[in-house]
Structures are given as C-alpha cells and as structure tokens.
Amino acid sequence: MEIKIMDGALLSDMFKAGLANLRTQEQTINELNVFPVPDGDTGSNMRMTIENGVKSAVETKNIGEYVTSFARGVLLGARGNSGVITSQFFKGISLVLKELETATIRQFADALVEGYKVAYKAVVTPTEGTILTVCREAIELTYDKVTDDMDLESLLKMWIIQAKKSLEETPEKLAVLKEAGVVDSGGAGLVTIFEGFLKFLGGEILDTEIESTGHGTSQVKPVSKEIFNADSVMTFGYCTEFILQLLNSKCDPAEFDIDEFVKFLESIGGNSIVALKDEDIVKIHVHTFEPWRVFQKAQQYGELVTLKAENMDIQNAQTEAEKKAKKQKEHKAIAYVAVCQGEGIINLYKDLGCDVVVNGGQTMNTSTEEFVEAFKTLNADNIIVFPNNKNIVMAAEQARDIYKDANIHVIKTGSVAQGYFAFSMMDVDETDVDAQLENIMAGIENVTTVSTTRSIRDTSVNGVVCKENEPISIVNHTLVASDSSAVNSTMKAIATVEDIEEKEVIVIFKGQGVSEEVAQELQDAIGAKYPCAEVGVIDGQQDVYDFILGIC
Amino acid sequence: MRQIAILTDSTSDISKDLREQYGLDYLKMAVTVDGKEYPASLDYEQYTPAWIYGEMRKGTRVKTVQVTVEEFTKKFTEYLEKGMDIIYVACSSALSGSYNTGRVVAEELLANYPDAKIACVDARNSSMGEGLLAIEASELVKAGKTLEEVVATLENDRDYYHQWCATETLTYLARAGRVSAGKAFFGNMFGMKPILISNLKGENYAIKKVRGRKTSIDELATELANNIVDPENQTIAVLHADDEEAANMLKEAILAKVKVKGIYTGIIGPIIGASVGPGTVVTYFKGKKLAL
Numbered sequence: 001m002e003i004k005i006m007d008g009a010l011l012s013d014m015f016k017a018g019l020a021n022l023r024t025q026e027q028t029i030n031e032l033n034v035f036p037v038p039d040g041d042t043g044s045n046m047r048m049t050i051e052n053g054v055k056s057a058v059e060t061k062n063i064g065e066y067v068t069s070f071a072r073g074v075l076l077g078a079r080g081n082s083g084v085i086t087s088q089f090f091k092g093i094s095l096v097l098k099e100l101e102t103a104t105i106r107q108f109a110d111a112l113v114e115g116y117k118v119a120y121k122a123v124v125t126p127t128e129g130t131i132l133t134v135c136r137e138a139i140e141l142t143y144d145k146v147t148d149d150m151d152l153e154s155l156l157k158m159w160i161i162q163a164k165k166s167l168e169e170t171p172e173k174l175a176v177l178k179e180a181g182v183v184d185s186g187g188a189g190l191v192t193i194f195e196g197f198l199k200f201l202g203g204e205i206l207d208t209e210i211e212s213t214g215h216g217t218s219q220v221k222p223v224s225k226e227i228f229n230a231d232s233v234m235t236f237g238y239c240t241e242f243i244l245q246l247l248n249s250k251c252d253p254a255e256f257d258i259d260e261f262v263k264f265l266e267s268i269g270g271n272s273i274v275a276l277k278d279e280d281i282v283k284i285h286v287h288t289f290e291p292w293r294v295f296q297k298a299q300q301y302g303e304l305v306t307l308k309a310e311n312m313d314i315q316n317a318q319t320e321a322e323k324k325a326k327k328q329k330e331h332k333a334i335a336y337v338a339v340c341q342g343e344g345i346i347n348l349y350k351d352l353g354c355d356v357v358v359n360g361g362q363t364m365n366t367s368t369e370e371f372v373e374a375f376k377t378l379n380a381d382n383i384i385v386f387p388n389n390k391n392i393v394m395a396a397e398q399a400r401d402i403y404k405d406a407n408i409h410v411i412k413t414g415s416v417a418q419g420y421f422a423f424s425m426m427d428v429d430e431t432d433v434d435a436q437l438e439n440i441m442a443g444i445e446n447v448t449t450v451s452t453t454r455s456i457r458d459t460s461v462n463g464v465v466c467k468e469n470e471p472i473s474i475v476n477h478t479l480v481a482s483d484s485s486a487v488n489s490t491m492k493a494i495a496t497v498e499d500i501e502e503k504e505v506i507v508i509f510k511g512q513g514v515s516e517e518v519a520q521e522l523q524d525a526i527g528a529k530y531p532c533a534e535v536g537v538i539d540g541q542q543d544v545y546d547f548i549l550g551i552c
Numbered sequence: 553m554r555q556i557a558i559l560t561d562s563t564s565d566i567s568k569d570l571r572e573q574y575g576l577d578y579l580k581m582a583v584t585v586d587g588k589e590y591p592a593s594l595d596y597e598q599y600t601p602a603w604i605y606g607e608m609r610k611g612t613r614v615k616t617v618q619v620t621v622e623e624f625t626k627k628f629t630e631y632l633e634k635g636m637d638i639i640y641v642a643c644s645s646a647l648s649g650s651y652n653t654g655r656v657v658a659e660e661l662l663a664n665y666p667d668a669k670i671a672c673v674d675a676r677n678s679s680m681g682e683g684l685l686a687i688e689a690s691e692l693v694k695a696g697k698t699l700e701e702v703v704a705t706l707e708n709d710r711d712y713y714h715q716w717c718a719t720e721t722l723t724y725l726a727r728a729g730r731v732s733a734g735k736a737f738f739g740n741m742f743g744m745k746p747i748l749i750s751n752l753k754g755e756n757y758a759i760k761k762v763r764g765r766k767t768s769i770d771e772l773a774t775e776l777a778n779n780i781v782d783p784e785n786q787t788i789a790v791l792h793a794d795d796e797e798a799a800n801m802l803k804e805a806i807l808a809k810v811k812v813k814g815i816y817t818g819i820i821g822p823i824i825g826a827s828v829g830p831g832t833v834v835t836y837f838k839g840k841k842l843a844l
Contacts (some may be wrong), residue, residue, distance in 0.1 A: 352741075424741040425761060443763075504764025505743030534765065536742040552743075552763060 003152040003201065006103045008066030009278055012059060014197040015070060019050045020206035021196025022189060029192065032185035033456065034176045042185035045080030045365055049087060050193065052077020052369065059274055059283055063103050067094040075398065076369035082186030084368070084394040085119050085131050089190070092118030105155050109146045112139040112159065122394075129173030131186030138163035153201045156194060163191045179461060227317040236312035237289040244282040247302040253280035256301055268293050281305075287312065333431035335380035335406075338423070339366050339396075340388045340416050342542030345509065348420070353428035355380075366392045371399030375406060382433040384440070385410045386419040390477070409433070411440055414476070415449035416509060416540070417550025448497050450475050450549040452490045455482065471546065486514070486546040487522045494526065497551055506533045509540030509548040522547065554668070556639060556693045556702070557631040560675075561619055561650055562592035563643040563823045564683040565791060570816065574690035579627050579640070581650065582617035583822045589617065592823050601819045605794035605830040608724070614826040619650040624657040628670060632661060637669040637699050641686040641706065644754030645674045647827075671703045673710075676754030679824050680789035680816060680836040681715045714839045715750040716775045718768035720795075720831030722746050725756065747771060748828075751844045756827070759844070769798060772835055773805035779839040780810060787814035788837040793825045798833040806835065 003010065022029075022043070029043030056073030060066050071087070071094035078087040092115035097103050103111070116136040120126050141162040146155060167187045171178040199206060246253035258277040265273050265286050274285040282302075288294055291309040298304060335355040340346055346357045356374045360366045366387070375383055383406045387393050393412055400408035413419040425443030430436045452473045455466035461479045466472045471486040472479055473493030481492035494500060506526055510519040519537050526535045533551075542548065558574070560566065562581040571577070571594075581592040585607055590598050608614055631638050640658075642651035651674045658670035673689075675682040685706060692702045719725065725746075744761045745768035751757040762768050776788070790806070792799035803815055819825075820832060828834075 421763070424744050425763065504766055507742045532766070534743055538742065 004105060004149065006063060006105070006108055006152060007101075008060045008063045009276055011063055011066055011070070012054075012057060013278070014200050015050070015057070016054055016208040017200035017206050018193035018196035019047070019054050020208045021199060022047050022050060022192050024206075025188075025192045029185050029189050032182045032188055034180040034182060042080060042082045042189055045083040046086055046186070046189040046193075048079050048367065049074055049077045049083035052367070053090065059276055059285065061276065062101055064094075064098045064100045067097045070094070075402070076372065077367050078395055078398055079367040080365040080391050081394050082131055082189060083365070084398055085122060085186060086190065087368075087398070088119040088122040089115040089135055092116065104148075105150050105152055106146055106148065108152070109139065109143055109155060113143065115139075122398075127174065129170040129177060130184050131190055133170065133173060134163050134166045134184065134187035134190055137166035153198065156198045156201065160191065160194050160198060163187075163194065167191055180459065227321070228311070228314050232313065234289065234311075234313055236316055237287050238291045238309040239285075239312050239315070240288055240291040240294055240307075240309045241285045242283075242295070242298065242307035243305040244284065244298045245302045245305050246280040246282060251301045253302075256282070258282065261297070264297055265294065270294070329377070329379040332378070332380040334382045334384060334433055334436055335378040336384050336386070336423075336428075337371070337374050337378070338386040338388070338419060339392060340419065340542075341544075342416075342509075342512065342540045344539040344541040345416055345420075348538065348540075349423065352423045354386075354423070360392075365389070366395055368395045368398045368402065371396050372403055375399065375403045375408065378406070380406050382407045382409065384433075384436070386413050386422060387411075388413060388416045388419050390414045407433070409437060411437075411444070413444060415451065415548060415550070416542070417449045417507065417548055418444050418447045420507065420509075420538075421447045421550055421552060446552050448476060448551040450490060450493045450497065450547075450551060451545050452486050452493070452547045453545045487518060487525060490522060490547050490549065491525055491529070494530075494549070494551070500530060500551070501532065503530065503533050503551050505550075505552055506530070506535045507550045508535065508537045509542060509545075509550075510537055511546045511548070512541045512543050514546050519547075553698075555634075555636045556699055557634075557636045558639050558641065558686055558689045558693060559627060559631075560641045560682060560686040561643050561648075562594060562821060563648065563678045564594075564641070564686055565679045565818055565821050565824070566594060566683040566686065567816075567818055568595055570683070570687065574687050576686055576690060577627070577631075579619045579623055579650070579654075581619050581648075581823050583826065584615045584617065586612050592616070592821060594821065601822070601825075602794055604822045605825065608826070608830050614822065616823045616826050618648050619653060621653060621657055624654055625661065628657060628661050632665045632668050632670075635668075638671070639689055639693075639699060639702060639706075640670065640672045641675050641682060641689055642672055643678050643682055643823075644676050644750065646676070646754040647678055647756070648823075669699055671699055673703055673706045674754065675713075676710050676752065677713050677715060677750045677836075678754075679715070679820055679834065680791055680818070681713045681750055683816075684713055684789060684836055684838065685710055709838075711752060711842050712781075712838050712840070713750075714776075714779055714837055714842065715748070715756075715834060716772045716779075717748040717756075717828065717832060717834035718745050718762075718772055719748065719828050720745070721829060722758070724827055724829030725758075747775075749842075749844065752842050757844060765798070766801070769802050769833065770805055772802055772833070773809055776806055776835055776837060776839075777809040780812075780837050781839045783810045783812045783837075785813055786838055787816055788812050788835060789816040789818070790833070790835050791818050791820045792834070793820040793828060793830050793832040795831045795833060798831070802833050802835060812837075 026043040026047050030041035053070045053074035057070035071090045074087040074090045078084045093111040096111035096114045126132050138159045142158045167183050170184040246256050258275050262275050270286040270288040272287040276283045337356045338349045338354045339358045349357045358366055358374050385396050387396050396410045400410055422440045422443040426436055426439040452471055454469050455472045458468050459466055464479055464482050466482040471489040473481040473489045475493050480496050481489050483489035523535050523537050559577050561579040582589050583592050640654050645651040654672045675685045689702055689706055743763055746758045747760050748756045749759050762771050790799050790803050
C-alpha cells in the first residue's frame with residue numbers, strides 16, 4: 001500500500017493493528033523486568049494504555065479530530081511509567097496533527113519529533129536507555145532521510161530499524177538493564193506498536209477485536225427501577241453502533257453509497273451520525289429511537305460484524321445521579337485518596353480517615369483515569385494522594401494536571417509503609433493544607449521500607465543470588481538479601497538498614513498466605529535483636545509481598 | 553484573722569512529705585477495679601501502684617469515683633469546726649465533677665457557719681499540675697495573703713502551669729473520654745505517641761504526636777526548655793505511670809537542657825492513671841502563659 005496522505009481512518013486502523021501486535025507480545029514484554037519482583041508489568045500497562053486510546057477515539061476521517069480523541073483516551077488510560085510516557089508521546093503527535101484534515105508523511109514525521117519532545121518534558125529527570133531514548137533516536141536518525149514523495153511504509157521501516165538499534169543499545173546506557181540482561185521493556189513495547197502499524201500496511205491481518213468494546217459496556221451497572229420503569233417515556237433514544245461487512249451476495253460493495261445510507265439514517269430521525277466506508281467495511285454510529293430499522297437496513301447489504309445499542313435515557317440518568325451524588329457529598333477542605341492493595345491495608349486506611357481507597361498499585365498499576373474517577377467522587381478544595389508505589393506516581397501526577405475541580409497534591413510515597421506513617425502522623429481534622437502537608441512530610445521522613453517477596457526467576461542482582469520462587473528482600477528500592485526462609489531473608493535485609501540500632505518503631509504488614517506464627521516469629525526475632533525498637537504486626541493481607549516493613 | 557486550710561484532692565499526686573512540708577490536706581476520690589472499690593489514697597495503703605497498672609495492662613477496667621458529698625461534708629466540717637477558712641484547689645473541672653460538687657457542698661455548709669469562707673479553685677490541671685498550684689497556695693497563705701488575694705492569684709497563675717505528657721497509647725484516653733482531639737486522632741497508629749497538654753480550659757488536649765518512645769521523651773524535654781520561665785528558682789515535677797525507666801530518661805533529658813532548682817518525682821495516681829494508661833510519663837512546671 002503506497003500511502004502518501006494519511007487520514008483519521010488510516011490512523012485508526014494503524015493504531016488498532018499496533019494494539020493487536022502489542023497484545024501478542026504482551027507477555028514477552030512483561031518478562032523484560034529488570035527486578036525479579038512481580039511488579040507492574042510494562043507489557044500489560046502499555047496494552048491497557050493504548051487500548052483506552054483505541055476505545056475512546058472518535059471514528060472520523062479527519063486526522064486531527066481522530067488523533068486528538070485517541071491521545072486523550074491514551075492519556076486517561078495511562079498506567080505505569082512507560083504508559084504515561086507513551087501517552088505523552090501520542091499527545092505530542094496529536095499536537096502537530098490536531099488542526100489537519102489529512103497529513104503528509106513529512107507532517108507525520110514532524111509529529112513523531114514532537115512526540116518524543118513532549119515525552120521528555122513529562123519526566124522530571126529523563127533517564128537515557130529507556131523508552132525515551134528509543135522514541136528520540138528512532139526519529140532523529142530517520143528525519144534527515146524524509147523526502148516529499150516518501151510513502152508511509154518507508155518512513156515506518158526506517159523508524160523501526162533505528163528504534164530497534166536504539167533498543168538493543170539500551171543495556172549499554174542503563175546499568176540495571178545490563179545487569180539483568182534485558183532491553184528496556186517500555187522501548188520494546190513502543191517498537192512492537194510500530195511493528196503493528198507496518199504489519200497493517202503490509203496487509204497482514206491482525207486480530208484487532210478488543211474484549212469489551214465500546215465505552216460504558218465494560219462496566220454495566222444494574223438498572224434501577226427508579227431510572228427506567230413501566231411509566232418511563234424515552235427521550236434520548238439508543239446510541240447505536242455497528243460494523244457492517246458488505247457481502248457480494250447482497251450488493252456490489254464497491255458501489256455501496258455511504259451518503260445514501262446517511263440519508264436513510266436522517267430520514268428516520270437519526271442524529272450524531274458518524275459513517276465511514278473503508279473498501280467493503282462500513283462503520284456506523286447513530287443516535288436513534290428505532291435501532292432495529294437501522295440494523296434491518298444494514299442487513300440488506302451485508303452482515304453485522306459487531307453491534308450494540310445502548311439506552312441513552314439510562315446512561316443519562318446514571319450520569320445525572322452520579323453528579324447529584326457528588327453534589328450531596330459533604331464539602332471538605334482536604335480529602336484523601338490512597339492507592340493500596342490488601343483488604344487489611346484498605347480497611348486500615350479507611351479507619352485512618354481516608355476518603356477513597358483505590359485498590360491496586362503492585363501488579364495492577366492504577367491508571368490516570370482511575371485517579372480522575374476517584375477525584376470526581378469527592379467534593380473538596382484539596383485532595384491529597386498517597387500512591388503506594390513509585391510506578392503510579394506519574395499517573396497520579398498526570399491526573400493532577402488534568403483535574404481542575406480541586407488542588408491535587410501527590411505525595412511521593414513509595415510504599416504502603418511510608419503511606420501508613422504519613423497518614424498516621426497527620427491530624428485528619430486539619431483544614432490548612434500546608435500545615436497538613438508538613439505533617440505528612442514529617443511522617444515520611446526517615447522511613448525505610450523493607451519488603452520481602454518471591455523471585456520471579458533465577459538471577460543475580462547486586463551480587464545477591466536469587467532462585468526462582470525463593471524469598472528476596474528489598475530495602476527501599478534495592479535488592480539486598482535472599483534466603484530460603486522469608487523471615488531470615490527479612491532479617492538479613494533489616495541488618496543492612498542504616499542506624500538500625502537506633503530505630504524506634506518497626507511495623508510489619510503481614511501478607512496474604514503468611515501464617516500468624518510466621519509473622520510472630522519475625523516479630524520475636526526483631527524484638528530480640530533490636531531491643532530499642534517497638535515492633536508491631538498489622539494484618540495487611542497484601543498479595544505479592546510476604547512482608548512489608550516500615551522502619552523509622 | 554482566721555486561719556486558712558489548703559485542701560486538694562486525690563488527683564494532685566502530692567506525696568506525704570510534701571503534704572507535711574506545706575501543711576496540705578486532701579479529699580479522697582475512689583477507684584474501682586473489677587467492681588471492687590478502693591479509696592484513692594495518695595499513700596497507697598491498700599494496693600500498690602504496680603498492681604493497679606498491672607491490672608490495666610491485663611485489660612481490667614479501672615473506673616474512678618469523684619469526691620463524694622459525704623467526703624466533702626466530712627472534711628470541710630472538720631476545718632470549719634476548727635474555725636478555719638478553706639481554699640479547695642480542685643482537679644480540673646474538665647476532668648472531674650469534684651469541683652462542682654465541692655462548691656455545692658460548701659454553699660450548704662456555710663449556711664451554718666456564717667463567719668466562715670470556703671473558696672473552690674478549679675486548678676484547670678491535674679496531677680502535679682494541680683499539686684504545684686496547691687503548693688503555691690500554701691506559700692501565699694504563709695506569706696500572709698488574705699483568702700481573696702490567694703484565690704485571685706491562683707486563678708491568674710493557673711494559666712502558667714504546663715503539663716507535657718507522653719502516653720503509651722491513646723486507647724485509655726479514648727475509652728475514658730477524657731481527651732480533646734479529633735476522632736481520627738484515635739486511629740490505629742502503631743508506634744505513635746500522643747503528646748498531651750492541659751489547655752486553658754483544663755482539658756487534656758492532644759497537641760501533637762511523635763514517633764517512638766525515646767523521641768516522645770525528648771519532645772517533652774524540648775517543650776519544657778522552650779516554655780519554662782525562671783527554672784533555677786523552681787522545683788518542677790516528673791511523674792510516671794509505672795514506668796520508672798521512662799521517668800529517669802525524662803529527668804536526664806531535662807537536666808541536659810536546663811538547670812532547675814529541683815525535681816519532685818512520683819507516680820501518677822490511679823485516677824489520672826486510669827485515663828492516661830500505664831507507661832505514661834509527664835512533666836509539670838511553671839512557665840510562659842499557656843497559648844491554648
């Protein structure tokens with residue numbers, strides 16, 4: 001396919017293929033983990049990030065309109081650091097294309113340049129040897145070769161060659177990668193997406209079906225009788241969407257007139273019409289009171305590949321109800337949102353006065369959208385956010401930049417232990433946000449986190465030899481110990497903490513599946529070795545980690 | 553001129569020696585442990601402080617009984633019969649009903665002693681915060697001040713007596729309902745040590761929390777150093793609820809920062825002890841006017 005002019009429909013197909021290709025490689029990318037710790041998986045994070053873009057993009061031939069809606073979706077769906085950086089990359093692309101109806105290859109190349117620039121800006125201290133380097137070098141080393149009559153396939157091929165080269169060099173630029181013997185996972189994800197674009201142009205058919213398609217359908221809420229009942233009168237109709245495969249047996253696909261079909265939709269009172277024809281595939285979006293007539297008409301020309309019709313009265317009523325619920329929510333000077341995992345920890349945060357506790361953070365990184373949704377449920381001047389993991393700090397900060405109805409303060413808590421101490425040191429009745437932030441920072445100060453989990457593979461990090469499934473212990477972000485017993489591994493790690501003899505408080509969060517006896521054993525061992533410290537166990541019930549300790 | 557008797561009550565934690573030195577007497581409250589009532593004697597004839605704090609640690613509910621009408625009537629009458637006027641330096645009315653009961657009983661009794669006077673002064677403090685104010689009252693009387701002058705001075709000076717107290721946990725305070733702080737202050741806070749002051753209203757007010765035992769003790773010494781006035785000429789108080797080691801640590805920490813004339817040491821009695829809980833350590837002294 002020799003393409004020199006790009007439109008929204010093309011980009012839509014390309015992005016879907018990129019997503020599909022990413023999905024086939026998701027697990028492989030997940031395994032490119034530098035740390036033998038089962039934390040937020042890059043492959044899954046990037047897949048979910050792009051998926052949200054594809055799901056929320058508006059299908060239109062206008063490239064500016066399409067890419068803007070896609071970038072917005074990616075932004076909201078961003079999970080994990082690579083996801084956030086990817087979202088900024090697409091945001092940069094959309095900034096260049098947003099005013100355009102169609103784009104030339106040079107304009108697209110310009111967009112790729114802007115993409116990496118915006119991505120760099122999103123990171124406070126950009127690290128080379130990551131996805132950032134890959135997206136920068138790929139276009140930097142390609143751009144000079146872009147000519148006015150170049151076609152898209154050639155540009156993408158050159159971009160991918162340079163991107164792969166850059167990706168292979170990432171271990172040379174980043175020591176942790178070299179030590180783990182892997183390339184950067186985010187960079188690998190981006191290359192995979194672009195390879196999907198190329199596969200589409202080459203005519204390769206990828207399974208682009210997304211599980212749970214369309215907005216809203218993934219979270220079907222039970223319909224209350226108060227919203228729609230025997231006496232209801234419909235006022236908004238159905239949001240009707242389908243993909244039609246034109247059939248040779250029913251019509252001549254080449255002759256199918258999309259404008260005629262639009263006229264039909266208008267004749268039955270349809271509005272908000274989006275109609276696209278791409279060879280023998282037709283996509284329709286229409287709001288109508290009689291979706292059956294639309295389907296019936298469509299079936300005269302072929303068969304429906306996907307279809308949905310959603311009652312917009314119910315959608316509307318639910319949205320209104322949510323708005324109303326929010327208004328009724330008591331206004332607060334400061335509200336608190338924490339991300340954490342494990343029933344015990346969630347309940348603990350609620351007891352401490354946290355307004356919203358978002359479940360997640362470790363293997364499932366919280367997305368920007370999830371943060372925004374949490375903010376929306378609150379009625380507050382200030383919202384203080386406690387992420388429990390460094391991988392979700394960026395998503396929280398992105399949500400802060402998007403959300404306008406409150407001042408958002410993201411506390412850079414890197415662990416649930418830090419979050420706990422931050423929370424326990426503050427006075428929840430405090431209404432002065434600066435004073436409260438001061439309390440919180442005092443709480444985080446000098447907290448060391450020791451966590452014990454299981455190695456996901458045989459490896460050696462920092463000279464610590466770990467066997468697959470054996471306990472390993474991490475002090476803050478550095479792996480320091482391994483042992484066949486979780487208690488021993490934890491004790492070894494504690495011994496490396498600076499000034500451990502002078503620490504006064506050690507709190508142990510006991511993980512799911514760890515018996516009380518084992519937790520007691522650890523508590524007793526710490527108590528015997530460090531008599532100055534007060535040691536306590538909280539039943540956190542977190543997964544992944546046998547123990548998370550806060551030491552201060 | 554009529555003589556003046558200075559009375560205080562069980563929460564003042566004044567030792568026998570000090571009572572004799574300053575000529576003080578006290579009104580007894582009572583404490584019930586597992587339903588059995590004991591008089592809250594400052595000389596601990598019927599039980600030891602260690603026993604009662606041990607019971608609290610075991611989870612036995614220890615309840616307190618304010619000074620009864622009977623006790624007031626008996627003690628007040630005793631001094632009135634001697635032809636003396638009375639100044640009762642009472643435990644903070646925010647913590648105990650004794651002050652109010654005392655005023656009611658005094659008014660009734662005075663009908664029969666038209667020449668006598670009884671003044672009840674709300675110390676707006678407890679333990680040695682109350683005790684130090686009673687000692688001041690005794691010194692004022694000794695200096696020849698009239699009852700009205702003594703009362704006026706005490707009602708002014710009570711705003712200058714500081715309490716800086718670190719409890720082991722907020723559990724006891726929360727249970728006793730005798731602390732002023734937000735509900736959320738009582739969350740499950742492992743390792744957090746609440747710092748309590750006695751505020752201008754005489755409430756135990758949780759002013760801040762710090763992390764760790766040693767840090768909390770250092771915090772008390774720092775606050776003492778920041779707030780004390782004329783330390784060379786005053787005897788301060790350091791008390792504990794069955795944690796002598798902590799009291800010694802606090803004394804050392806204070807002496808490392810300021811030079812004081814002396815330190816009264818002792819045990820927080822069971823009445824206040826029941827609401828602050830075992831492991832509490834506290835210092836009382838005269839300093840800058842209370843800000844809260």
